[in-house]
Amino acid sequence: MTALWTSAEIEAATGGTASAPFEVTGITFDSREAGPGDLFVAMPGTAHDGHDFITAALQNGASAVLSRKPLHCPHIVVDDVAKALESLAKAARDRLDPKAVVIGVTGSVGKTSTKEALAAALTRSRKGHVHRSVKSYNNHTGVPLSLARMPRGTCFAVLEMGMNHAGEIAGLTRLVRPHIALITAIAPAHIENLGSIEAIADAKGEIFEGLEGRRIAIIPDDTPQRDNLVRAARGHAEEVITFGRSDNADISALHAVDSTGLGSLVTARLLASELTFTLSQRGDHWISNALAVLAAVEAAGADLAAAGLALGDLGGLKGRGERHVIALTGGEALLIDESYNANPASMAATLKSLGEERVTGRRIAVLGAMRELGAESEREHRAIAEPALVAGVDRLILIGPEYDGLAAELTGRIAVDQVADVSAATERLTASIAPGDAVLVKASNSIGLARLVDALAGGRTPAGQEALR
Numbered sequence: 001m002t003a004l005w006t007s008a009e010i011e012a013a014t015g016g017t018a019s020a021p022f023e024v025t026g027i028t029f030d031s032r033e034a035g036p037g038d039l040f041v042a043m044p045g046t047a048h049d050g051h052d053f054i055t056a057a058l059q060n061g062a063s064a065v066l067s068r069k070p071l072h073c074p075h076i077v078v079d080d081v082a083k084a085l086e087s088l089a090k091a092a093r094d095r096l097d098p099k100a101v102v103i104g105v106t107g108s109v110g111k112t113s114t115k116e117a118l119a120a121a122l123t124r125s126r127k128g129h130v131h132r133s134v135k136s137y138n139n140h141t142g143v144p145l146s147l148a149r150m151p152r153g154t155c156f157a158v159l160e161m162g163m164n165h166a167g168e169i170a171g172l173t174r175l176v177r178p179h180i181a182l183i184t185a186i187a188p189a190h191i192e193n194l195g196s197i198e199a200i201a202d203a204k205g206e207i208f209e210g211l212e213g214r215r216i217a218i219i220p221d222d223t224p225q226r227d228n229l230v231r232a233a234r235g236h237a238e239e240v241i242t243f244g245r246s247d248n249a250d251i252s253a254l255h256a257v258d259s260t261g262l263g264s265l266v267t268a269r270l271l272a273s274e275l276t277f278t279l280s281q282r283g284d285h286w287i288s289n290a291l292a293v294l295a296a297v298e299a300a301g302a303d304l305a306a307a308g309l310a311l312g313d314l315g316g317l318k319g320r321g322e323r324h325v326i327a328l329t330g331g332e333a334l335l336i337d338e339s340y341n342a343n344p345a346s347m348a349a350t351l352k353s354l355g356e357e358r359v360t361g362r363r364i365a366v367l368g369a370m371r372e373l374g375a376e377s378e379r380e381h382r383a384i385a386e387p388a389l390v391a392g393v394d395r396l397i398l399i400g401p402e403y404d405g406l407a408a409e410l411t412g413r414i415a416v417d418q419v420a421d422v423s424a425a426t427e428r429l430t431a432s433i434a435p436g437d438a439v440l441v442k443a444s445n446s447i448g449l450a451r452l453v454d455a456l457a458g459g460r461t462p463a464g465q466e467a468l469r
């Protein structure tokens with residue numbers, strides 16, 4: 001296998017000193033992920049210091065260590081491990097072929113979904129290696145890691161960038177130096193830190209500051225922040241492309257029908273053509289993500305027909321819409337795992353999709369709190385009433401005091417159980433789930449609703465499709 005990095009290259013990039021020449025084929029800062037061929041990066045953290053996990057990483061098979069101090073194994077000593085990882089990221093970006101296309105993805109919601117779908121679409125066009133960030137590695141450590149993992153010879157790179165505070169994306173985008181910068185959607189996530197939706201849009205717009213080469217900005221049209229984003233993009237981009245449901249958008253959906261119950265049939269108007277494709281993922285938010293993907297594929301000069309095929313067989317992402325069939329006595333129920341993330345926009349979008357599921361039983365939603373809403377928290381949790389009613393939800397299992405207002409508002413109109421924690425919610429759901437039911441499970445990741453999903457669906461294969469991971 002070709003080396004990802006030789007020790008000489010790492011020395012040159014970081015100014016560090018290697019114990020002896022070696023090569024690595026992978027790189028990680030999580031000792032649990034480390035395996036043969038990997039460089040373990042002993043990152044200092046706020047809670048833990050990676051240096052305490054070197055032994056664990058080596059036991060898991062790691063081949064070498066990037067460390068602050070000399071070790072009795074192949075290693076490179078550097079003054080500052082976090083800075084060294086950033087230097088490696090810069091070197092990875094610098095060594096890319098000038099013809100390669102780097103696409104940066106940010107937004108309030110839909111980053112990982114869009115990143116995965118875009119990488120799948122580009123992979124289908126078989127033009128060469130497609131590199132993407134894994135999971136949601138999108139912050140000041142995740143982005144450098146994702147870049148440092150980029151193999152030489154990469155043709156397309158899709159990198160997710162996230163933020164909690166203003167100024168973060170500005171730093172990340174200067175490292176990524178995207179040719180194409182895509183914003184998926186603007187919504188009140190992290191409003192606690194940023195103060196207003198305008199400030200959120202400004203912070204996302206920082207992604208354009210790193211644009212280089214062909215410098216294309218891709219922006220959601222369906223947001224009140226559209227004009228602000230276009231203005232931010234114009235300062236840095238040569239071309240601005242908008243996508244969205246309305247005709248005004250450059251890339252739009254001419255028709256979208258969800259008649260099959262198996263996803264949507266969409267005809268999209270692109271810049272230079274039209275494309276009709278099926279979209280395996282359900283919900284309006286996925287139509288939006290698909291339009292963003294096609295905008296990026298067209299901007300990158302990749303194969304649109306191949307992208308259309310890829311959108312037709314995207315698997316569900318764990319925690320972001322993965323579907324599980326639960327075998328029960330007398331039949332089956334459907335469990336939709338949205339346990340990874342929740343904010344007002346994604347809550348409304350997925351409740352709407354639940355309403356569109358064909359069910360012979362009931363529609364049940366198990367909802368945990370949406371985090372980081374600050375002063376808006378109470379109002380936003382209560383505001384779930386409308387999408388829940390419109391979706392025809394039959395039963396709600398609500399976790400935590402954040403839902404006091406919603407429970408009060410809906411009691412008597414929908415069967416509502418309010419419980420203290422995930423264990424209690426798991427018990428309620430297990431006791432009440434019946435054949436034919438469709439269950440939406442959604443909360444911010446920190447609530448831990450993944451445990452409920454594991455308890456009900458653990459070990460079972462996702463419905464219909466292989467998980468896209």
Ligand SMILES: Nc1ncnc2c1ncn2[C@@H]1O[C@H](COP(=O)(O)OP(=O)(O)O)[C@@H](O)[C@H]1O
Nearest residue numbers: 108109110111112113185285320341345346349
């Ligand atoms: N374009 C979108 N608009 C609104 N909600 C979305 C969109 N795309 C995905 N979602 C919802 O948001 C959740 C989180 O999606 P994800 O792609 O992980 O976002 P991020 O990476 O930005 O945190 C998904 O489970 C889905 O419910």
Ligand SMILES: [Mg+2]
Nearest residue numbers: 111112135136
């Ligand atoms: Mg993400």
